[in-house]
Amino acid sequence: MSTKGSMGSQIVTDPPKGTRDFPPEDMRMRTWLFNNFREVSRLFSFEEVDFPMVESEELYTRKAGEEIVGQLYNFEDKGGRKVALRPELTPSLARLVLQKGKAQVFPLKWFAIGQCWRYENMTRGRRREHYQWNMDIIGVPGVEAEAELLAAIVMFFERLGITSKDVGIKVSNRKVLQAVLEKYEIQADNFAPVCVIVDKLDKLPRDVIESELAKINVPSEAIDGILKALTLQSFDDLEALIGAESGAVGELKQLFALAEGYGIQDWLQFDASVVRGLAYYTGTVFEGFDKDRKLRAICGGGRYDRLLSTYGGLDTPACGFGFGDAVIVELLKEKKLLPKFPHVVDDVVMALEDSLKIKAAGVAAQLRKSGRVVELVIEKGKKMRW
Numbered sequence: 493m494s495t496k497g498s499m500g501s502q503i504v505t506d507p508p509k510g511t512r513d514f515p516p517e518d519m520r521m522r523t524w525l526f527n528n529f530r531e532v533s534r535l536f537s538f539e540e541v542d543f544p545m546v547e548s549e550e551l552y553t554r555k556a557g558e559e560i561v562g563q564l565y566n567f568e569d570k571g572g573r574k575v576a577l578r579p580e581l582t583p584s585l586a587r588l589v590l591q592k593g594k595a596q597v598f599p600l601k602w603f604a605i606g607q608c609w610r611y612e613n614m615t616r617g618r619r620r621e622h623y624q625w626n627m628d629i630i631g632v633p634g635v636e637a638e639a640e641l642l643a644a645i646v647m648f649f650e651r652l653g654i655t656s657k658d659v660g661i662k663v664s665n666r667k668v669l670q671a672v673l674e675k676y677e678i679q680a681d682n683f684a685p686v687c688v689i690v691d692k693l694d695k696l697p698r699d700v701i702e703s704e705l706a707k708i709n710v711p712s713e714a715i716d717g718i719l720k721a722l723t724l725q726s727f728d729d730l731e732a733l734i735g736a737e738s739g740a741v742g743e744l745k746q747l748f749a750l751a752e753g754y755g756i757q758d759w760l761q762f763d764a765s766v767v768r769g770l771a772y773y774t775g776t777v778f779e780g781f782d783k784d785r786k787l788r789a790i791c792g793g794g795r796y797d798r799l800l801s802t803y804g805g806l807d808t809p810a811c812g813f814g815f816g817d818a819v820i821v822e823l824l825k826e827k828k829l830l831p832k833f834p835h836v837v838d839d840v841v842m843a844l845e846d847s848l849k850i851k852a853a854g855v856a857a858q859l860r861k862s863g864r865v866v867e868l869v870i871e872k873g874k875k876m877r878w
């Protein structure tokens with residue numbers, strides 16, 4: 493929105509479409525949320541990292557039809573370089589791991605909180621930016637890594653007063669779908685595109701999914717087999733479909749056993765419909781959801797053992813999650829768990845006469861040196877801030 497200024501010039505008051513300002517109270521809420529992200533990461537012995545907001549576009553030019561790639565906030569810079577506002581943090585993390593190379597002691601346990609962008613036409617009125625908390629473990633091939641990540645997510649929810657009655661985490665493994673595709677002799681390079689398509693099952697009608705799969709030459713009997721497999725929600729049914737000796741069954745059972753150890757089993761449920769929409773997942777995938785089913789996914793992640801090699805490195809086992817700053821706030825509001833964030837001070841110091849202003853400054857300085865938050869009244873407004 494813009495309004496007329498005193499000299500007739502336009503005053504721009506709104507931020508760009510799809511973006512948010514954070515005025516003081518919103519900023520205090522965001523700081524509280526991020527402090528919880530950081531505290532959980534700290535308790536899990538993760539180290540904070542950060543990356544540029546702008547990355548080379550080629551970091552994201554995957555060809556599996558992902559929405560995240562189709563909505564790149566990309567442009568050409570003044571040097572003619574093709575760049576993009578990052579849509580996610582994982583590729584930057586992979587790039588940094590490769591940059592640091594073997595000089596590091598693995599496993600790496602890194603976390604980041606960063607603003608991520610997408611450019612979609614505003615007809616849907618959706619936001620174009622959000623902040624994501626990511627935790628990633630690099631160098632651990634076993635599901636012990638996923639168990640740590642799931643335990644961190646649960647700790648975060650519990651810190652905010654959210655229980656396993658409010659939120660669940662659906663867990664599956666892309667090796668389920670891989671086994672089904674192998675059964676129908678679907679070529680391996682169709683695996684990622686199939687995952688990206690069937691991830692939309694909860695957003696698009698079944699016939700649209702079927703026609704999208706047919707477009708990439710998945711035969712109709714395979715389509716039926718894939719969609720049936722995605723309805724599985726018990727290990728018995730999974731074993732009946734792909735065999736008890738399959739990798740997916742072993743990994744899932746071990747992950748759920750570890751979850752018992754963490755005491756987070758009540759939060760997890762096997763659900764083969766979880767595929768996630770990123771092409772690079774290769775194993776475990778998971779997604780936090782609200783049990784009232786009013787909101788979009790709260791968080792999500794999985795194992796991506798081959799992402800680093802797509803950037804020229806060696807295959808390196810890796811897994812991680814992304815946790816956005818928007819849906820969680822909607823959930824907290826729904827559950828009446830969002831605290832108030834008033835601006836709090838310990839002391840207000842005010843010179844009742846101009847001759848006392850210097851004295852008042854000294855009093856404020858002493859109180860602040862002792863660690864107290866002091867509002868020194870330097871201008872008597874019509875309405876006192878306090």
Ligand SMILES: Nc1ccc(Br)nc1
Pocket residue numbers: 560579580608609610619620621622
């Ligand atoms: N990847 C992504 C970026 C920005 C928003 Br809003 N949502 C998803």
